[in-house]
Amino acid sequence: MSSAPARPSPAAAPARSASRAPSPFDRGHTDDLMAFLAAAPTPYHAVANAAERLEKAGFRKVEETDAWDGTTGGKYVIRGGAIIAWYVPEGAAPHTPFRIVGAHTDSPNLRVKPQPDFGREGWRQIAVEIYGGPLLNSWLDRDLGLAGRLTLRDGSQHLVNVDRPLLRVPQLAIHLDRQVNEGMKLERQRHMQPIWGLGEVREGDLIAFVAEEAGVDAEDVTGWDLMVHALEAPAYLGRDRELLAGPRMDNLISVHACVAALTAAAAQGAALPYIPVLAAFDHEENGSEADTGAHGPLLGNVLERSVYARGGGYEDKARALAGSVCLSSDVGHAVHPNYGERHDPTHHPRPNGGPILKVNVNQRYATDGSGRAVFAAACEKAGVPWQSFVSNNDMPCGTTIGPITAARHGITTVDIGVACLSMHSARELCGAEDPHHLANALVAFLEG
Known part of the structure; x- marks a missing residue:
């Protein structure tokens, strides 16, 4: 379990310049994040890990x-790959507002189809469907594992994680595609199906294999949600180990920080002026249109039932939501040294410069001036630096659970995150200090 994020000293708060030597920081939070990333190859594993940490708290x-x-x-x-957690302090009234930290548990990847076993030219392959918007080339020529959940006849569900080299999506050799370095186009259906062996294709082989790995009878398996994951472990990178490389950092960095912040805030007990809430949704990467997504009813139901369970009614719920604030935490883009022109010329977020405030006036992000003030106050209280991010006007802007949360629940919402490179790659990169900065800012926000 992660301990409460240590508060940085005031001297560590200013963003350091490129010419300064790396400042020391508490690597404990980042070390724990690396363990969390490795233990959470799917949203279901991320939720199970988060629940274990909450139970210990x-x-x-x-x-x-x-x-x-x-x-x-x-x-x-818990519902599927989503988890909502909250802490009710002593003396909380039915109309006490909520302070919500939001994130998502899913990442772009390759997911197993309902009839997975097929093959060509003597190779045994697994039929996969592309989930979300991955950088397809980042999945080529990697050792891949397989993980997810199995559903049995009796309705029970079992997590499974084959965390060893099992699959590979092989790239075509340059000798057979002499123009590959002038531009590679991958066809999702033909080129992204992984191999996992040689010989005759037998229907049911994959599920039988996974069932054995999970320790259940294959005849009892009636449903599955399985996905591919890269096996290379998270690692510090660079001469001074000031960078962090790893899988699924979009958006498990935020999930991990939110769990750490909620448990730290809950330790304050009766001193809390708000009800702190963690909302980690699934299916953000494909639009949040799911019962476990931000567009679904899960968060609204939990908040409403919490008010009613404390003796409140509709008026109390309306008052509570009107006074609530949500920080929607998702990764954003650090300035890329090889593609600086793709970024806004006056906004260049840098690794280890602190969490970023994400702004888009067309409401692809939910931040406005009042939300900016809330976030700035939290960072000031925590003693951490922060940066602003906006997209280049010539580049389309992504979006998050932030605008959905604001519109669906009428809650003031602010979009923030950690700046990274290689977003939606099988392996992403950020500053090693920034997850710690983010967690501290979230603690200060939840504590009010």
């Missing part, structure tokens, strides 16, 4: 199908 799981009570303390709900 005194939170307890509640079921959506049960009646809820108004007791104080930490609680959480």
Whole structure:
């Protein structure tokens, strides 16, 4: 379990210039993030890991199908690859506002189709579908594992993680494509299907294999949600180990920071003026249109039921939401040294410069001036630096759960995150200090 993020000293707060030697920082949070990334190859594993950390901090799981009570303390709900957790301090009124930190558990990848076993030219392959918007070439020629969940006849679900070299998407040799370095086009259907062996294709082989790995009977498996993951472990990078490389940093950096911040804030107990909430959704990378996505009812239901369980009614819920604020945390773009012209000329977020405030006046991000003030206050209280990000006007802007949360629930929402390179690659890169900065800012925000 991650301990509460250590507060940086005031001397560590200013963003350092490129000419200065690296300042020391507490690597404990980043070390723990690396362990979290390695243990969470799928949204289901990320949620299970988060729940384990919450349990160790005194939170307890509640079921959506049960009646809820108004007791104080930490609680959480899991639905598929999403988790909502909240802490009710002593003395909280039904209309007490919420402070929400939001993130998403999913990452772009390759996901197994319903009939996975096929092959060509004597090779045994696995049929996959492209999930989200990955950098396809980053999945080529990597050792890949397979993980996810199996659903049995009795409705039970079992996590499985084949965390060893099992699959590979082989690239065509340059001798057979002499123009590859002048431009490579990958066809999603033909070119992205991984191999996993040689010989005769037999229907049911993959699920039988995965069932054995999970320790269940293949005959009992009636459903599965399986996906491919890169096996290379997270690692510090660079001469001074000031960078962090790893898989699924979009957006498990934020999930990990949110869990650490919530458990740290909950330790304040009755001193909290708000009800701190963690909302980690699934399916952000394909539009959030799911029962476990930000467009779904999960967060709204939890907030409403929390108000009603404490004896409140509609008026109390309306008052609570009107006074609530959400920080939507997702990674953003650090300035790329080889493509500086692709960035806004006056906004160049840099690694280890602190979390970024993401702004788009067309509401692809939900930040406005009042939200900026909330975020700036949290960073000032935490003693961490922060930066601003806007897209180049000639480049389309991505989006997050932020605008969805603001529009669906009427909650003031601010989009923030960590600046990184290689977003949506099988392996991404950020400053090693920035996850720690982000967690500290989130703690200060939740504590009010």
